Amino acid sequence: MTTFEPLVFSGIQPTGNLHLGNYLGALARFVPLQDAFNCVYCVVDLHAITVAQDPVELTGAIREVTAAYLAAGIDPRAHIVFNQSQVHAHAEMGWLLNCVARMGWLNRMTQFKEKAGKDKENASVGLFTYPTLMAADILVYRATHVPVGEDQKQHLELTRDIAAKFNNDYAARIDGLGFGTEYLPQPEPLIQGPATRIMSLRDGSKKMSKSDPSDYSRINLIDDADTIALKIRKAKTDPEGLPGELKGLEGRPEADNLVGIYAALADRTKQSVLDEFGGQQFSAFKPALADLAVEKLAPIAGEMRRLKADPGYIDAVLADGAGRAAAIADPVVATMKEILGLLSTRR
Ligand code: TYM
Numbered sequence: 001m002t003t004f005e006p007l008v009f010s011g012i013q014p015t016g017n018l019h020l021g022n023y024l025g026a027l028a029r030f031v032p033l034q035d036a037f038n039c040v041y042c043v044v045d046l047h048a049i050t051v052a053q054d055p056v057e058l059t060g061a062i063r064e065v066t067a068a069y070l071a072a073g074i075d076p077r078a079h080i081v082f083n084q085s086q087v088h089a090h091a092e093m094g095w096l097l098n099c100v101a102r103m104g105w106l107n108r109m110t111q112f113k114e115k116a117g118k119d120k121e122n123a124s125v126g127l128f129t130y131p132t133l134m135a136a137d138i139l140v141y142r143a144t145h146v147p148v149g150e151d152q153k154q155h156l157e158l159t160r161d162i163a164a165k166f167n168n169d170y171a172a173r174i175d176g177l178g179f180g181t182e183y184l185p186q187p188e189p190l191i192q193g194p195a196t197r198i199m200s201l202r203d204g205s206k207k208m209s210k211s212d213p214s215d216y217s218r219i220n221l222i223d224d225a226d227t228i229a230l231k232i233r234k235a236k237t238d239p240e241g242l243p244g245e246l247k248g249l250e251g252r253p254e255a256d257n258l259v260g261i262y263a264a265l266a267d268r269t270k271q272s273v274l275d276e277f278g279g280q281q282f283s284a285f286k287p288a289l290a291d292l293a294v295e296k297l298a299p300i301a302g303e304m305r306r307l308k309a310d311p312g313y314i315d316a317v318l319a320d321g322a323g324r325a326a327a328i329a330d331p332v333v334a335t336m337k338e339i340l341g342l343l344s345t346r347r
Contacts, residue, residue: 001180001181001182002141002181002183004144005038005142005144005147006037007039007142007143007144008030008037008040008145008146009040009042009137009143009145009146009187010026010146010147010148011043011047011084012026012027012044012200013044013045013047013065014043014044014048014061014064014065015051015061017218017220017222018064018065018068018220019208019210019218019219019220019222020218020297021149021195021207021218021259022149023068023072023217023300024195024198024261025148025195025197025198026066026147026148027072029147029193030069030072030147030189031074031147032251033190034078038079038160039080040079040080040082040141040325041069041080041081041187042082042325043062043065043069043081043082043083043084044082045058045083045085046085046091046094047084047286048137050127050130051115051124053226059222062083063308063314063315064304064308066083066317067303067307067314068275070307070314070317071303071304072300076317076321078116079271079337080321080324080325081321081322082324083318083321084137085273085342086318086323087239087324087325087326088305089318089330089333090137090140090329092257093338094133094136095338096136096333097139097166097205097334098129098132098146100165100169101135101158101162104132105161105162106203107308109130109145109154111130111151111154111155112128112303115127117130117219121171126141126156131155131158132158132162132227135155135158135162135163135205138158139163139332140332141328141329142332143185144188145185145187145188145190146159146188146190146193147190148189148190149191149196149197150191150196151297152191155312156189158227159187160186160187162184163182163185165183166183166184167182167184168172170339173339173341174339177335177339183335183339193264194264195261195263195264196200198257198264198337199254199257200214200217200218201217201219201234201235201236201257202216202217202235203217203236203269204252216231216234218231219232219297221297221304222305222327224303225233226238228290229287230284232289232290233286233290235279235286236254237254237255238255239254240252241279241280242255242278242279242281242282243274244274245274245277248274249274255282256270257274257287259277259281261289262289262292264294265292286296
């Protein structure tokens with residue numbers, strides 16, 4: 001067994017508004033990992049262009065996601081914050097891994113089926129191979145831990161399969177170059193806590209998402225306090241009060257979702273939220289949830305606005321991050337090429 005330097009990698013697409021699901025499922029969980037790991041956090045713009053984007057809005061969204069990373073508390077000096085397309089190694093590693101991944105594996109990806117919808121013939125080829133680029137993002141840093149929401153689990157499993165197939169197919173070369181039995185790690189998905197799958201505020205059976213046509217379905221990171229309170233007041237619930245035990249949330253997806261959101265925002269377990277609010281009506285719980293959401297999100301929104309007003313600073317952070325990311329990723333691509341028998345471009 002090869003041992004790999006622990007490294008965290010994750011990414012967020014610059015598409016539409018960042019919402020509470022992105023915050024609780026990903027961003028908020030990226031922050032504490034900085035204490036225990038070296039972390040690399042990416043704005044994945046090459047993934048964004050797998051579907052149509054307005055170029056002007058895309059540029060703004062790249063800066064906005066960067067601002068969200070910084071506003072949430074990620075330190076771009078101690079760790080790396082960068083934009084995917086500014087580091088060539090991602091596209092190059094993506095191609096190498098396209099030649100490892102199997103059609104059958106990609107055909108099973110549920111997110112492609114959801115995103116392509118009925119008109120599969122008209123989807124971009126990039127949307128189909130999206131998961132191999134995601135595997136490349138992770139493996140080009142030989143990252144060992146990947147914090148994501150539940151919806152990315154299948155892509156992480158594919159990443160592990162791709163790494164295993166590469167290691168297996170080229171075992172003799174990998175050994176010959178002195179890497180032992182494996183060159184690529186099996187990255188571990190970090191999908192933990194009460195907020196791995198935040199649901200729509202309008203329909204507890206649907207994931208909270210950037211693409212939902214109803215803005216009332218989600219809380220955007222940049223919503224003001226009144227909007228947050230209004231959306232929580234209007235959130236769908238059932239007529240019963242809150243139960244005292246977790247079992248009482250079964251079959252009540254909307255109630256379960258709101259309790260999960262409270263727990264994640266307060267950094268508590270769902271049971272501890274029920275210990276406090278069990279027996280109360282939503283008319284009492286919703287204002288408490290709104291107050292908590294505003295308390296946690298308003299400072300982030302304020303800082304994002306301040307940072308967005310200074311695009312020069314954001315671009316400088318990204319340029320610095322890209323240089324440091326490339327310093328890790330370029331030698332990995334060079335070694336991958338050597339393993340594959342391609343002529344080295346190592347400088
Ligand atoms: P994206 O941009 O759709 O979402 C960014 C992160 O937010 C999480 N998330 C949620 N978590 C909980 N509840 C929700 N309703 C919710 N909606 C989104 C996602 O799970 C994700 O962690 N393919 C990825 C981006 C990516 C990536 C990577 C991630 C590209 N390369 C490499 C990790 C490692 C995506 O589209 O995330």
